[in-house]
Every structure is written in structure tokens, then in C-alpha cells.
Amino acid sequence: MSSSIFDIYTIGIGPSSSHTMGPMRAASLFAQKVIQLAPDAVASIRVELFGSLGLTGKGHGTDKAIILGLQSRNIKQLGTREIAQYVNAARKDRQLPIGGAWLVSFDESRDLIFHRDRVMPLHPNGMRFSAFGISGKESLVCEYYSIGGGVVVSGEASKTDLKDDIDSPFPFSSAADILRHCRRQRTSISQLVLENEKVTRCETAIRDQLMDIWNVMQDCVQNGCRREGILPGGLNVQRRAPLLYQTLLRSPERTLSDPLSVLDWVSLYALAVCEENAAGERIVTAPTNGAAGIVPAVLHYYTRFCPSATDDGVLRFLMTAGAMGLLFRQNASISGAEVGCQGEVGVACSMAAAALTETLGGTVEQVENAAEIAMEHNLGLTCDPVMGLVQIPCIERNAMGAIKALSASRIAMRGDGLHRISLDAVIATMRRTGADMSQKYKETSLGGLAVSVADC
Numbered sequence: 305m306s307s308s309i310f311d312i313y314t315i316g317i318g319p320s321s322s323h324t325m326g327p328m329r330a331a332s333l334f335a336q337k338v339i340q341l342a343p344d345a346v347a348s349i350r351v352e353l354f355g356s357l358g359l360t361g362k363g364h365g366t367d368k369a370i371i372l373g374l375q376s377r378n379i380k381q382l383g384t385r386e387i388a389q390y391v392n393a394a395r396k397d398r399q400l401p402i403g404g405a406w407l408v409s410f411d412e413s414r415d416l417i418f419h420r421d422r423v424m425p426l427h428p429n430g431m432r433f434s435a436f437g438i439s440g441k442e443s444l445v446c447e448y449y450s451i452g453g454g455v456v457v458s459g460e461a462s463k464t465d466l467k468d469d470i471d472s473p474f475p476f477s478s479a480a481d482i483l484r485h486c487r488r489q490r491t492s493i494s495q496l497v498l499e500n501e502k503v504t505r506c507e508t509a510i511r512d513q514l515m516d517i518w519n520v521m522q523d524c525v526q527n528g529c530r531r532e533g534i535l536p537g538g539l540n541v542q543r544r545a546p547l548l549y550q551t552l553l554r555s556p557e558r559t560l561s562d563p564l565s566v567l568d569w570v571s572l573y574a575l576a577v578c579e580e581n582a583a584g585e586r587i588v589t590a591p592t593n594g595a596a597g598i599v600p601a602v603l604h605y606y607t608r609f610c611p612s613a614t615d616d617g618v619l620r621f622l623m624t625a626g627a628m629g630l631l632f633r634q635n636a637s638i639s640g641a642e643v644g645c646q647g648e649v650g651v652a653c654s655m656a657a658a659a660l661t662e663t664l665g666g667t668v669e670q671v672e673n674a675a676e677i678a679m680e681h682n683l684g685l686t687c688d689p690v691m692g693l694v695q696i697p698c699i700e701r702n703a704m705g706a707i708k709a710l711s712a713s714r715i716a717m718r719g720d721g722l723h724r725i726s727l728d729a730v731i732a733t734m735r736r737t738g739a740d741m742s743q744k745y746k747e748t749s750l751g752g753l754a755v756s757v758a759d760c
């Protein structure tokens with residue numbers, strides 16, 4: 305598997321990268337295998353979800369994702385209304401066009417099984433897809449794992465498949481590698497990333513793709529500031545971004561006299577993105593859907609509040625943040641089901657802190673320090689979504705993560721980059737803390753806030 309920053313930023317739909325986008329991708333991979341078989345070898349499909357997917361998949365929209373993925377629908381080109389139409393048609397007819405080819409039977413109540421008490425061996429987010437012929441004989445079985453950020457590996461794969469298989473000019477598997485390359489080359493982290501990415505695509509394509517990502521992030525903030533109402537799922541969470549946006553617009557003078565009003569804007573950007581995510585709208589993983597608000601919020605802060613901001617700075621921001629995301633993915637995890645929310649909001653916070661520091665002119669040592677500070681103070685953060693929905697605590701937590709990223713960056717920029725605990729040490733600590741964490745706090749909704757909210 306490649307280690308491209310474009311694995312960290314995926315354009316898709318909410319509410320969850322590991323529980324929505326990953327399963328959709330797995331279902332699509334399975335469907336593509338199915339259509340290699342003869343049509344009479346596949347008359348029906350069964351999908352089994354294990355571990356965290358079995359426990360919280362319904363709240364995370366895994367059921368809809370599976371239905372869309374089995375049809376191999378191109379989610380990037382679909383609006384939310386079309387998505388709903390495809391899902392509803394499959395549910396009503398109890399069949400769907402597998403891989404966009406022939407119709408197979410798929411009765412959700414029978415063929416989509418949420419195992420609440422079974423876990424597959426390699427990762428908490430396991431899936432098994434089975435195809436059956438007309439006679440009912442099993443014709444194909446595939447197992448996949450959704451390991452975070454929408455990334456899927458097959459059952460034969462393991463974490464080692466995340467190692468870099470691109471012949472990069474500046475390979476890195478640790479922050480120490482990054483620092484060494486940057487010092488030797490006298491260059492920045494974003495420049496290092498750019499040179500690595502140029503192995504697989506030209507510079508123009510890299511810049512265009514990053515701008516596409518930034519455009520989707522901006523659309524997401526704009527839409528989130530406009531769309532009012534209650535978020536889906538039954539928790540009756542009111543969208544807050546539109547009212548906050550109107551309040552900030554209505555009182556510009558008061559805003560000017562309040563030096564902390566910038567924090568309201570940063571919170572607004574994060575809330576807007578996360579409410580869009582919770583509503584199943586278009587989103588960019590950064591590095592996951594649940595934590596998708598932090599990188600755009602801090603990037604909006606950079607473009608709206610920092611006088612030195614440029615388009616080039618936006619690209620450098622995304623490249624630096626992407627490099628940090630890769631470090632966490634490779635050396636720990638970006639999956640709440642594996643290490644708790646420290647792997648989602650914690651990682652996004654660290655990515656944003658590092659990226660802001662680089663774009664504001666920090667040294668590579670300060671960038672590494674900012675990433676380290678941000679994660680250090682997210683260690684142990686649990687994942688306990690109420691009702692299995694990516695709403696409480698997720699939405700506000702992104703606003704808090706964005707503010708924390710600003711603070712981490714400012715603390716690092718006030719220093720000289722020298723510090724006791726390295727980013728690599730914090731990443732290793734995060735991995736071990738995640739391993740020690742009770743399963744109750746790893747996206748199972750069996751502990752924490754998820755069981756503390758009465759009458760939700």
C-alpha cells in the first residue's frame with residue numbers, strides 16, 4: 305500500500321471514514337470480484353460486520369454504505385438525493401445491481417448481519433462478504449478490514465501492508481527521518497512531501513488535487529454555515545453552525561473588540577464541517593470523517609486571519625498535515641476502533657498544529673514540536689459516541705481540537721524547537737495507550753458518554 309498524503313485526504317460522504325467510507329470501499333472491492341464470476345454463480349450476497357462495525361455500524365451509516373458499495377456507485381459524483389434513491393430502491397426491491405452489473409438478491413434484514421459480540425482477528429473493524437449461487441452454494445468469500453481514514457485492507461493483509469511501497473526520494477517512517485531529510489536538504493516538510501509525491505504524479509496534478517481537496521473543505525464549511533435543522537439518527541442534535549455564523553456576522557463591532565472572537569470563528573468552521581459530516585454530506589477525511597473538522601478549521605483560520613496567507617501556503621499546509629497523518633497511520637493508528645479518539649481527533653489536532661506552524665514560517669524543529677504538543681495533550685482520549693452517532697462528543701470535540709492545534713502551534717513557535725519528548729515517542733505512547741485502553745472506549749458505545757446519557 306502506498307504512503308501518499310492522498311490516502312489521508314479522501315473525498316467522500318459522512319459520517320464515518322472507518323464505518324462508512326471503508327465499508328463502502330470494501331463492498332465495492334468485493335463487487336468487482338463478484339462480477340468476474342459467471343452470473344449464475346452469484347444470485348445473492350451476505351455481508352457480516354464484526355467488532356466495532358457490528359456494535360455501532362447502524363449509527364454510523366454502515367448499512368447504507370454497504371448497499372452503495374455493492375452497487376459500486378461513484379460517491380464523488382453523486383448528490384445526497386441520488387444516494388438516498390439508490391439505497392431506498394435496493395431496500396424496497398430487496399435486490400441490487402452488483403458492481404453495476406446484474407441483479408442479485410440482498411434482503412437487508414436477512415443478509416446484512418451486525419455481529420455485536422464477535423470480532424475478527426486482525427482489527428476491530430472486520431467485514432466478511434459471501435456470494436451464493438442459484439443453488440445456494442457459496443461461490444466467493446472475502447474478508448476485509450477498515451483500518452481508519454477509509455483505508456481498507458484484505459483479510460490476507462496486515463498492518464505491514466501500510467509500509468511505503470513507493471520508491472520515494474525521501475522515504476520516512478518516523479519524525480526523526482523527516483527531520484534528518486529536512487536538515488540535510490535544508491528544506492521544509494512540505495517540500496519533502498512534494499518531492500515524494502512527484503514519483504507518482506506531476507507537480508501540477510499534485511497541486512490541482514490538493515486544491516480540489518481544499519475546495520471541498522471550503523464548500524463543506526459554507527454549506528454547514530447555511531444548513532439548519534436537526535441532525536439525523538434520533539439523537540435530536542440541533543445544528544449550531546448556522547446560528548453561530550449569523551451571530552458573528554451580526555455583531556462585527558463587538559467581534560472586533562473581543563480579542564478571543566477568532567476562537568468563535570475557528571469553532572464555527574469545525575462545527576460546520578462536522579455537522580455536515582453527521583448529516584452524511586460530502587466531506588474530506590483529515591485523517592478521518594469523525595475528525596474531519598479540525599484541519600479545515602485551522603486552514604480557514606490561516607486563510608482568513610493570517611495576513612501572510614497565500615494559495616501556496618494552503619498547499620504547504622495540506623502537505624505538512626498529510627505527512628503527520630502518515631506518521632500516525634504507519635506507527636500507531638488513525639482508527640477510533642483501534643486506539644480511541646486520540647487516533648482521530650488527536651491525530652487531526654497534531655496534523656493541523658504542525659501544518660500551521662510550517663505555513664507561518666516555523667522551523668522543522670518547531671513543526672515537529674507543535675505536532676508533539678498537540679498529540680501529547682490528546683493522549684488517552686476515548687471514543688464513546690452517544691448512540692453510536694458521530695455527533696456527541698465528536699462535533700464539539702473537533703472545535704476543541706482545532707483550538708488546541710492553534711495553541712500547540714503558538715507554544716511551539718514561541719520556543720526554539722528544542723524539547724524533551726519527541727514526536728516519535730508520543731506516537732509510540734499513543735499506540736501503547738490505545739492498546740491498553742478498554743474496548744469500551746474504542747468506538748463500541750459500551751462505555752463513557754455513550755452509557756452516561758439518560759433518555760437520549
Ligand code: SF4
Pocket residue numbers: 594595639640641644645646648649686687688689693694695697698701747
Ligand atoms: S469520539 Fe472521536 S473517534 Fe469516536 S466517533 Fe467521535 S470523533 Fe470518531
